[in-house]
Amino acid sequence: MPLMNWDNSLDVGVAKMNDEHQQILALMNQVYDAREADQKGPEVLHLVDRLGEVTIAHFRDEEAYMEETGYAGITSHKLIHKDLLDKFTGFATEIRAKGGEVPEKFLTFLKLWLTALIRGIDMKYGPKAATLKQVG
Ligand SMILES: [Fe+2]
Numbered sequence: 619m620p621l622m623n624w625d626n627s628l629d630v631g632v633a634k635m636n637d638e639h640q641q642i643l644a645l646m647n648q649v650y651d652a653r654e655a656d657q658k659g660p661e662v663l664h665l666v667d668r669l670g671e672v673t674i675a676h677f678r679d680e681e682a683y684m685e686e687t688g689y690a691g692i693t694s695h696k697l698i699h700k701d702l703l704d705k706f707t708g709f710a711t712e713i714r715a716k717g718g719e720v721p722e723k724f725l726t727f728l729k730l731w732l733t734a735l736i737r738g739i740d741m742k743y744g745p746k747a748a749t750l751k752q753v754g
Contacts, residue, residue: 621650621729628736631744632683638676639736645669646728653720663718666710673706680740689743698739702731 624640645668652662677699684692709724 619654620647621725622647622732628732630736630740635676635680635683635740635744638672638679639740641672642669642676643732645672646732649720649728650725653722653725658717658719660718662720663714666713666718666720670706670710674703677703680743684743687743691742695739695743698735702735 622643624643628639628643629636630639645665649662649665649669652658652665681692681696681699683689684695689695705727709721709727713720713724
């Protein structure tokens with residue numbers, strides 16, 4: 619059973635960003651499954667590192683997209699990315715120090731990241747933003 623499945627509530631309306639979010643979600647699920655299966659060690663560490671790399675590349679692409687489209691909220695969105703990466707790096711360091719053992723709070727962090735960041739914040743830069751404003 620995965621940490622989370624992709625559904626329409628995560629669709630930000632930009633194909634490239636959806637693809638990258640799906641890639642991130644798939645890696646998060648792999649980390650989750652590894653922990654559920656009591657796995658620890660270099661393979662788990664490798665997954666966490668891979669998640670970090672994919673995330674850094676995604677944030678870069680997302681920031682470039684926001685720049686291209688002239689999105690007004692780019693400064694605060696960049697700060698959120700920075701804060702997330704700082705937290706992620708902290709967890710990755712801890713996981714490395716423990717030889718690839720993933721603490722439960724890391725998964726809570728990943729899940730919150732998906733729900734709060736993608737659903738709440740990423741949604742605002744995409745074409746759905748206009749609809750969201752009408753609704754809320
Ligand atoms: Fe994103």
